[in-house]
């Protein structure tokens with residue numbers, strides 16, 4: 001992403017998880033019980049300040065009316081396809097995330113990663129996060145839910161995973177009675 005003297009954009013991940021580390025229920029839907037108004041407000045503020053949002057196909061289908069620059073991985077095409085000037089689908093088996101980001105002009109300064117699980121994983125594998133904003137609703141428990149990180153069901157292991165990816169806990173803020181936001185940053 002440094003091609004043509006382009007600067008590496010700031011990449012910020014966002015997730016809200018249950019006490020057993022899930023981002024969605026057993027049907028793959030995000031239940032209302034996992035939403036925190038304050039977290040949603042902060043999330044939307046950051047999306048408004050970002051040049052590109054990377055998100056999964058399902059999240060896109062929920063929020064397709066938002067006119068923001070969106071980059072969506074999918075297995076359903078080969079290469080990439082701009083459906084509109086602010087909406088690009090790409091297949092990571094054919095084009096890297098870095099190359100897909102470079103398709104947008106002007107080159108982005110700030111990128112938000114909205115998930116879900118496969119999208120978080122793609123960024124962890126192919127790039128990295130400068131920051132991760134992780135909100136936890138400890139009182140929520142989603143039986144057979146979709147985990148934030150594949151195979152991880154304990155908060156202590158989520159923390160360990162993020163730290164092993166080169167980030168440290170910087171701030172911790174209570175957002176409402178049952179939601180706490182943890183901001184991790186690169187060293």
Ligand SMILES: NC(=O)c1ccc[n+]([C@@H]2O[C@H](COP(=O)([O-])OP(=O)(O)OC[C@H]3O[C@@H](n4cnc5c(N)ncnc54)[C@H](OP(=O)(O)O)[C@@H]3O)[C@@H](O)[C@H]2O)c1
Pocket residue numbers: 014015016017022023024028029030034055056057058059060073074075076091092093114115116117118119120122146
């Ligand atoms: N709690 C939270 O913070 C949070 C955050 C985000 C999402 N969610 C919830 O989690 C659920 C799933 O989210 P999601 O569907 O947006 O995301 P996802 O599970 O990460 O991705 C779903 C789809 O995106 C495509 N995709 C993602 N990564 C890919 C990769 N590396 N290579 C190729 N294709 C890839 C695939 O689409 P194709 O089938 O087209 O190949 C995949 O089926 C939704 O209910 C959503 O609301 C919760």
